Amino acid sequence: MIQRCLKNRMRERPTIQQVMGLLEEARAEVEDGEYDVNKLSLAQLLQSRNLNIQQQGIQIDQQIRQKDGENHALREQNEATKEQNEALKEQNDVQKAQIASLEEQVQALRAEKTPITSQKTTPTPKQVVSGASPFSS
Numbered sequence: 001m002i003q004r005c006l007k008n009r010m011r012e013r014p015t016i017q018q019v020m021g022l023l024e025e026a027r028a029e030v031e032d033g034e035y036d037v038n039k040l041s042l043a044q045l046l047q048s049r050n051l052n053i054q055q056q057g058i059q060i061d062q063q064i065r066q067k068d069g070e071n072h073a074l075r076e077q078n079e080a081t082k083e084q085n086e087a088l089k090e091q092n093d094v095q096k097a098q099i100a101s102l103e104e105q106v107q108a109l110r111a112e113k114t115p116i117t118s119q120k121t122t123p124t125p126k127q128v129v130s131g132a133s134p135f136s137s
Helices: 002-007 016-032 037-112
Strands: none
């Protein structure tokens, strides 16, 4: 497997168990003083790759937490905006009702008000007292 990994120049992604196995083999060989340079360098390469993957994972986790925080803040802002919009709609409805009431009052006042020209009053004729002469004193 080690030779195949070297030939493929790490095209195959080894599993964590494989990496750990290679590391244990390399450590044991180093402790015994008999180690294969290829095995050791492969194990170091795999360990380095594993660390890079872990670091990338940590960075991704941090980015996810940051985005989650931003999303949470945006959700709260969105909720506050919805509440503001609802309050403005209610205020708008109240103002529309007030306008309608004022328009009705204006129409009623216009209906009550009659132009001066249409209020012609006919003078009542002077009543003539019977038996009295207009020339009598």
